[in-house]
Amino acid sequence: MEYNVEDLSPVKRKITVQVPAEEANAAIMTSIAMYRMQADVKGFRKGKVPSSVVESRYRKQIYGEATTDLINYQINEIMSGLSIQPMSRIDVDAKELERDTDFTYSIEFEVAPKLDLPEYKGLAVEEVKAVVSPEEIAEVEERILQNNAEVKVIEEVRPAKTGEVATLTFGAYQDGKIVEGIQAENFDLVLGEGQSLPEFEELVKTLSSGEEGETEITFPEDFINEGLAGQTVTMKCKVHAVKQRFTPEMSDEVAKKAGFSDVETMRKGIEESYAGQRKQMNQSAAQSKLLGDIIESITEFPLPPSMVEDRIDRLIQDLEYKLDRQGKGLQSLGKTPQQMRDEFKDEAERTVKTEIFLLAVAAEEGLEISPEEIEATLSQLAMQTRQPLHELKKYYEDNNLIVPLKDRLLCDKASELIYDAAKVTEIEPPVAGKAAAKEEAPAKEEAAEGSITFDNKAEAVEWAVANLGIKESTAKSYSLAKLQERAEKFLAEKED
Template sequence: MDYTVEDLSAVKKKVSVTVPVEEVEAALSTAVSMYRSSVSLDGFRKGKVPVSVVEKRFKDSIYREATTDLVNVHINQIITELKCNPLSRIDFKGKELERGKEFKYEIAFEVAPEIELPNYEGFEVEYNKPEVNEAEVDEVLARINKNMSELVAVSEERKPQDGDIASIDFIAYDENGKEAEGIKADNFQMHIGERQALEDFENLVKTIPLGKEGEGDITFPADFINPEFANKTYTMKIKVHAIQERKLTPLDDEFAKKAGNFESLEKMKESIRGSYMQTRENLAKSQAQHSMVEGLLKMVDFPLPEGLVDNYMNNILVDMKNKLERQGKNLESLGKTPEELRNGARSDAESLAKVQLFLLAVAKKEGLSVEEEEVDRELRSIAVQGGHDYKQLKDHYIQNNLIFALRDRILGDKAMELMYSKAKVVEVEKKAE
């Protein structure tokens, strides 16, 4: 395999690759052999199907996989020899392997720019000393008590109130008295006061006594997740079948033993304080680290790879979409075009890209590296958090050339820790919010 490198810009390279016929034949033969060892065809024992039959029968899959595997091997070799890491997706331009022909293709990718780093040793950064107040501890205890509480059926004829769980039937009718499709439920378990439904709907439920029926007009908001109902008013008919209230237990040593096998309530409080403090110390450190990088970034200027910025914009918009959906809304509810949304995310995306490139430059200067075990450990963590199969996730990262970005992220974290260890950290009292 031979290749030539062309610098398309300060942050983008194009590599033209030529693969000789001998290497093409070897790649295809290897792929055919792997298929032959596992396929079963009528009239042949497993692993005994003639090579010519296997190649003819599974040609499309074999040639596609052989091409992908060969290109991935080349990419790793080229990146290693060039001593550079792609910052975004690697673009491939070429066809599939063919018997008896040399294979030519191109790859293009973005790389980090050269950055003249400022002196970060002894750089002064403030660390906001975290604290935990008793009100927060009490809130946790109350939440645990609520989760442990016993649900008791309400017998008197009263209305649902905050903290109750009401079992209701409801149905919606439009202005013509026609039943609205999609707004109906039987024995719906509604947690009152937890904002699981529209505020007006919940307020209406609170007006209906146990065992009774009631109705009222509800106008759906303009940004409702289902645009079919947005800005429309429906008459909601509701029946309250049952109400359950929570029976809380006293906050004492016995409660602490049941909640987590603590010796006493005070020991339980100490554990909650410690957990809060650990979380806030990590957050305070993270804030100090980012403040440090922001200060150092003001001293430098460098070009940004557009693909890297584009990736960050996509991530920002996906996060925005997920947050809105959790609120029962969608991106369209913001009243902006996709282009306007992307432009609005550009500033934050550029800031994130600058931080990443700066940290990679520090990592290069300090000779930091990432071992394969560290990448695997991070992939396993991602798999567990997302509920994915580790092997399938790793294959996805490899096939889509995402390993480089993951390695850069780990490398950036190392660079951040090293810079922070060399900074002059000044502890200050937490600023008033």
């Protein structure tokens, strides 16, 4: 075998391979021998069928497999000899082997461009301190207390109040038919926690145990179920019972139910857990910032087009997955496939540029990924996805995903090496968003003299979370107009 390497571009190579007739014949004979061992031909014992008969009967399969096996073997041999790592699929241009005939074929693939590495060790970076506030610990304690609260039916026949629990059966109706997904039986609704739309809670607050009622509700334009967004339905509801929650005082007994020996151990455990998670998050953010600064300093270099396209595909798949979890599809964005690809192009190019840089660092530092590390990563993925390890491993092998996995692990190692060598300075954390909102809210209310106007929905959501005590996800499900209405009602009630 002889071959010639041609540079089609800074990131693309073409290799032309010439195989003498003797090697071609040997590949064909090897394939015939494999088929001869398994061939079942009437009149011959298994394994004793003449080669000429086997070749005649299975010619198409034999020559096809001989060609594929020879090319695959030679590609591995060539790549190892040249120390080249393809960054794309290898495109093969080849005909089929023929007896007693020289065989010529070519392959094309993309490679990483040559990169002059900048200084990447000993660089300065700031990392936010992992600080846990007493308020955060108190929030966790409150959740633990709520989880241990006793719920008892109120004997007095009356509607439920804010803070109480109403057990009810409800459903949304359009044209007299139930709306799929907006219905429940014996559902415990805690009033005042933003678990449902305000209009529905107002209906529930008018019904005593055993009573039924209905009201028309218009879903917000940005309702999580886009099929119902902006539509009006009739909500029907029957209250079965009104209950009151009795929250216990914090004690060692409550702490034990939460898995701790006592209250002091519980609080220490909460603080350590928060601090550990926050340390990891802050370090990851600082590491990303450091890496981003290094990448920005590198002179522009050509990127393998197929790598960029592959990253765009992944970004769109991630977006599709997120939208699917919200009950939406890509079509809800109102953009063409090409528009989405264009929007993701810059991000994809940054990702590819970062990967090429980190792989270059890994090569410079002699970093390697052992088979044991690959196995451990696949084991972890198998546990996360609840798949048998052997099936996941076969999937990665059959779809040529082992090399990309190895590259990802190499990139992680290189990134950690860069951060470990950096000069890290800890800085104080910024003022928390909720705390700042709570400090600003009274001033806003006073200046507005009983009224408030939001410039955008993000501002309205932040205000609602800080002042109305509802969850952020719930606030986001409301329209800007509805949040404005709730804010004005809140301020009016406060004045009264």
